[in-house]
Amino acid sequence: MAIIDSRHHALIQALLARGPLLEKEVKFIFKTVCENNTDVSERAFHEYIGRINKELDFVQFEARAGRNQYDGEIYYGVVNKVADEHAKLGTQYSLPQIAFFKAVIETILQDQSGKGQISNIEALNIRLDSQVKQESQGDPGQVPSAFKQFSMAQKDKTLEDLLKNRWLCATEEGKIGLGIRAFLELRSLFKNLDVPFCDVCNEAGIKAELCQNEECSVRMHDYCLKRKFQRPQVARVCPSCGVNWDCSGLNTEVPDLNEAMPYQDTLRIPHVAKRQRSSRGLRH
């Protein structure tokens, strides 16, 4: 008996053709292709993804879930498990473009405000010679001419391309942030660059809320904050320094915990039914 069939191929094809998809779209595809099968439970969905991954594993690919820190939504994408970022980007971008992209990511990750964004002007002003020097630890005199001659127009075109291909995204403030493909495929870069972790889920806190105590380094994703402080027994204070945590900037909508399934173990939250906002919900 074949391990996977046309039901599995339908999702692989959709992910390859359309790029990362929202978890709800992936579940919709799953339910559609399983039309005559009564079992469309969460367990059956994870079995379905598991079977796809067994097959993709032969070619070192994986259907991976990851959260977009800007909109808080979970997406699925097919990712290359072994290649480094040069191999992942190399078929589409030139070496100077990849060096530029890495420099943009590094600058975004160093955003001390926790907003995980840089302006278009900041991105265009990134110098590639310092990037090359940093990587090779060599003499800046040896910067290849293709890097030296990488013009403003080429940077602008590269940014446009990276945005279109979802390696970068436009943030709510109209600046440049990381795209969903970067979240799914470039996790190792976040580790190498020592991005501070979210105190709740232990993932890199790129777009995160910072503790109001300037001497405290705690940060949490806003979706992690919502879940944490939604629990009535949890005081709305920083878990490290105890300073009051201002929740006024948070969207007061109670998150749907069912949608957080893939992260349930990490977050150690009970699987409870969706409920309406009550007096215990976050205050304005």
Ligand SMILES: [Zn+2]
């Ligand atoms: Zn988190």
Ligand SMILES: [Zn+2]
């Ligand atoms: Zn603190």
